[in-house]
Amino acid sequence: MIEIVNLHASVDGQAILKGINLTMGAGEVHAMMGPNGSGKSTLSNVIAGREDYEITKGDILFNGESILELAPEERAHLGLFLSFQYPVEIPGVSVSNFIKTALNEMRKARGEEPLDASSMLKKMREKMDLLEMDKGFLSRSLNEGFSGGEKKRNEIFQMAMLEPKLAILDETDSGLDIDALRIVANGVNALRSSENAFMVITHYQRLLDYIVPDYVHVLLNGKIVKSGDKSLALELEERGYDWIKKEQA
Amino acid sequence: MKDRLAASYWLHESHFAAVSNALVTDRRRKAIERFEAEGFPTVRHEDWKYTNLKKVLKEDYALYSPFDAQDDAEPLEFKDIKRFLVNDIDCYRVVFINGRYSSWLSETTHSGFDVCTLGSAWKKYAHHIEPHFGQLTEDLGALVQLNTALAWDGLYVRVPNGVTLDKPIQALYFTTGDQPIFNQTRSLIILGENAQAEIIERHQSLTTAQSWTNAVDEVFMGAGARMHWVKLQHDEASAALTQHSVVHQKQDSHATVHTISTDGKFLRNNLDFKLAESGAEARMFGLSLADGKQLMDHHTRVDHLAPHCTSHENYKGLFDGESNGVFNGQIHVHVDAQKTLAFQQNDNLVLNEKAAIDTKPQLEIFADDVKCSHGCTVGQLNEDALFYLRARGIKEKEARALLMVAFAHDAVADIQHPSLQAKLNRLIGKKLGVKNFGFAL
Ligand SMILES: Nc1ncnc2c1ncn2[C@@H]1O[C@H](COP(=O)(O)OP(=O)(O)O)[C@@H](O)[C@H]1O
Ligand SMILES: [Mg+2]
Numbered sequence: 001m002i003e004i005v006n007l008h009a010s011v012d013g014q015a016i017l018k019g020i021n022l023t024m025g026a027g028e029v030h031a032m033m034g035p036n037g038s039g040k041s042t043l044s045n046v047i048a049g050r051e052d053y054e055i056t057k058g059d060i061l062f063n064g065e066s067i068l069e070l071a072p073e074e075r076a077h078l079g080l081f082l083s084f085q086y087p088v089e090i091p092g093v094s095v096s097n098f099i100k101t102a103l104n105e106m107r108k109a110r111g112e113e114p115l116d117a118s119s120m121l122k123k124m125r126e127k128m129d130l131l132e133m134d135k136g137f138l139s140r141s142l143n144e145g146f147s148g149g150e151k152k153r154n155e156i157f158q159m160a161m162l163e164p165k166l167a168i169l170d171e172t173d174s175g176l177d178i179d180a181l182r183i184v185a186n187g188v189n190a191l192r193s194s195e196n197a198f199m200v201i202t203h204y205q206r207l208l209d210y211i212v213p214d215y216v217h218v219l220l221n222g223k224i225v226k227s228g229d230k231s232l233a234l235e236l237e238e239r240g241y242d243w244i245k246k247e248q249a
Numbered sequence: 250m251k252d253r254l255a256a257s258y259w260l261h262e263s264h265f266a267a268v269s270n271a272l273v274t275d276r277r278r279k280a281i282e283r284f285e286a287e288g289f290p291t292v293r294h295e296d297w298k299y300t301n302l303k304k305v306l307k308e309d310y311a312l313y314s315p316f317d318a319q320d321d322a323e324p325l326e327f328k329d330i331k332r333f334l335v336n337d338i339d340c341y342r343v344v345f346i347n348g349r350y351s352s353w354l355s356e357t358t359h360s361g362f363d364v365c366t367l368g369s370a371w372k373k374y375a376h377h378i379e380p381h382f383g384q385l386t387e388d389l390g391a392l393v394q395l396n397t398a399l400a401w402d403g404l405y406v407r408v409p410n411g412v413t414l415d416k417p418i419q420a421l422y423f424t425t426g427d428q429p430i431f432n433q434t435r436s437l438i439i440l441g442e443n444a445q446a447e448i449i450e451r452h453q454s455l456t457t458a459q460s461w462t463n464a465v466d467e468v469f470m471g472a473g474a475r476m477h478w479v480k481l482q483h484d485e486a487s488a489a490l491t492q493h494s495v496v497h498q499k500q501d502s503h504a505t506v507h508t509i510s511t512d513g514k515f516l517r518n519n520l521d522f523k524l525a526e527s528g529a530e531a532r533m534f535g536l537s538l539a540d541g542k543q544l545m546d547h548h549t550r551v552d553h554l555a556p557h558c559t560s561h562e563n564y565k566g567l568f569d570g571e572s573n574g575v576f577n578g579q580i581h582v583h584v585d586a587q588k589t590l591a592f593q594q595n596d597n598l599v600l601n602e603k604a605a606i607d608t609k610p611q612l613e614i615f616a617d618d619v620k621c622s623h624g625c626t627v628g629q630l631n632e633d634a635l636f637y638l639r640a641r642g643i644k645e646k647e648a649r650a651l652l653m654v655a656f657a658h659d660a661v662a663d664i665q666h667p668s669l670q671a672k673l674n675r676l677i678g679k680k681l682g683v684k685n686f687g688f689a690l
Contacts, residue, residue: 048636048640049639049640050636051636071639071645072636072639072640073639073640073642073643073644073645073648075640076639076640076641076642077642081640082640084637084640087637088631088633088634088637090634090637090638090652090655091655091658092654092655092656092657092658092659093651093652093655098638098641101643101647101651102638102641102642102643105641105642105643105644105647106642109642158641162641162642
């Protein structure tokens with residue numbers, strides 16, 4: 001599905017990603033772990049197409065084709081989705097208007113007719129029920145005044161509506177209480193299929209109890225320094241990152 | 250041009266005098282004398298520092314007097330103006346062409362209240378006009394004086410005590426013809442106690458010839474009266490508008506004015522409120538969407554003259570291309586105006602480094618027990634927000650437009666009519682270059 005090859009990225013001449021290699025297949029869940037500042041959000045932003053980063057070397061292939069030249073919206077149309085670590089507040093744009101616009105833009109890009117109002121509403125209701133969200137939510141301004149948990153749930157709601165092929169969840173679990181965590185995980189698991197893949201960026205093993213990963217990677221100083229199965233996450237939970245840092249030194 | 254305008258007044262003074270009593274004629278004469286003494290404002294005037302009228306004055310305008318024979322070489326038909334109306338709302342309609350009333354295109358009334366042209370009211374309603382005309386404009390600048398001297402046609406509305414207009418009024422001012430033209434239009438709106446009226450106003454050029462409309466409006470609101478006035482300024486690139494509106498409010502009256510400026514060459518808006526008795530409330534909202542070499546200027550002034558009055562002001566501006574914006578918001582809280590609530594906010598996005606906005610709040614507060622707040626911001630479109638929208642599949646152009654509309658949102662949020670909202674959506678979408686505006690305001 002996605003193949004990241006020797007990816008180097010920098011900001012203002014300062015290297016942040018220093019040779020990432022990662023291949024994810026359909027149906028897989030990859031957990032990406034690593035200490036703060038190691039480059040996890042940079043990696044997800046670069047995949048999503050943020051223009052602040054300069055790609056100095058390497059490539060990102062999506063279904064075999066390089067996406068480096070594609071605009072963020074074009075990547076989204078291919079089925080890429082990023083659940084932001086810090087979702088932006090946009091006063092004046094309601095959640096429902098935003099979702100409608102986004103979903104219909106996606107459909108348009110794929111040559112599909114826009115969804116009619118009642119099917120749209122039905123779909124929204126369905127996904128909101130799944131995520132145990134309040135109906136009043138739809139008419140609120142996008143992320144404005146949302147609690148941390150509400151913002152993250154809103155990201156997952158958008159994911160559920162847009163049904164991406166590859167979803168990157170950037171610390172979607174941070175700041176969630178245990179109930180919210182369970183609800184978010186349910187949302188992800190409901191979407192999981194042999195057709196799509198997830199990259200779950202997290203600091204905590206507890207999310208991985210709900211969303212069980214096939215692979216676990218450790219990102220350190222812009223490189224994936226260790227990969228393993230779900231037992232690696234347990235080990236990191238117990239021992240922290242210092243032993244890996246020492247291994248690297 | 251100053252001399253031609255003055256000459257035009259003196260030439261026709263007897264015509265003006267013939268329809269009014271000596272008091273009104275005297276006001277006209279004082280006004281023209283002041284205009285002659287002061288001339289057109291220049292950038293040396295504090296109020297016109299960033300708004301250079303020279304650009305507008307340089308054209309060789311034709312001047313028509315209301316007493317010239319009407320030239321109907323190019324009569325307009327309803328189909329020519331239909332698209333400029335807010336169609337789905339049943340309205341009274343008062344239409345002007347090159348500053349002169351068009352009975353043919355208008356739908357006025359005199360049953361229970363008056364909605365018509367000032368031109369037909371001078372003599373007929375002299376007893377209503379005499380106590381009001383020119384009473385709010387005496388101290389204002391040279392352009393207003395010029396207008397007072399030459400005032401003839403424009404919207405005339407008088408609503409007796411306790412009467413609510415059954416439908417809104419659309420006032421439409423068209424310019425046509427292939428000569429540059431300079432028009433004066435003058436409105437007088439008199440609302441009795443607890444009277445209610447709603448006005449939708451539009452200035453529209455139907456030609457590419459240069460035009461300049463100098464408009465002055467006086468509004469008198471009795472106790473408990475309510476008024477909502479929407480000004481649509483979506484004119485041709487050849488059209489300039491200078492407009493000074495003054496609203497005088499008695500006890501517990503409520504006035505709301507929306508000024509939506511989306512196109513035109515040169516727009517200078519002055520909007521003044523005199524909150525003369527307790528409990529009066531003025532709300533004003535503005536939106537400027539400027540690009541190219543457009544100039545959009547909003548000068549507002551609220552005089553809190555009595556205790557317990559409220560003013561609420563929220564203006565938004567988006568400046569692209571090489572456009573210029575000016576915002577000047579004056580709030581004067583006079584000595585007796587205790588318990589005043591005054592709120593003012595002006596937020597701007599500058600979308601191009603060649604565009605600029607000068608924004609200046611001016612508060613003068615002489616009472617001690619008041620709540621006043623003001624703020625102004627100048628910024629750029631939020632890049633994080635733009636990326637967020639694009640990452641959800643919304644194309645860059647649409648995403649920018651969506652953010653701009655969201656930014657502009659509270660300037661138009663209070664407009665109640667769905668069809669007027671839809672019209673605004675279309676105008677704004679057109680301005681932002683987005684077809685099939687997929688999102689509502
Ligand atoms: N836009 C940016 N400008 C400057 N520095 C950045 C930018 N984005 C990330 N960085 C830097 O890159 C490093 C990695 O950041 P980030 O990807 O957010 O790490 P993580 O998500 O793993 O905590 C940090 O040192 C951070 O300060
Ligand atoms: Mg991060």
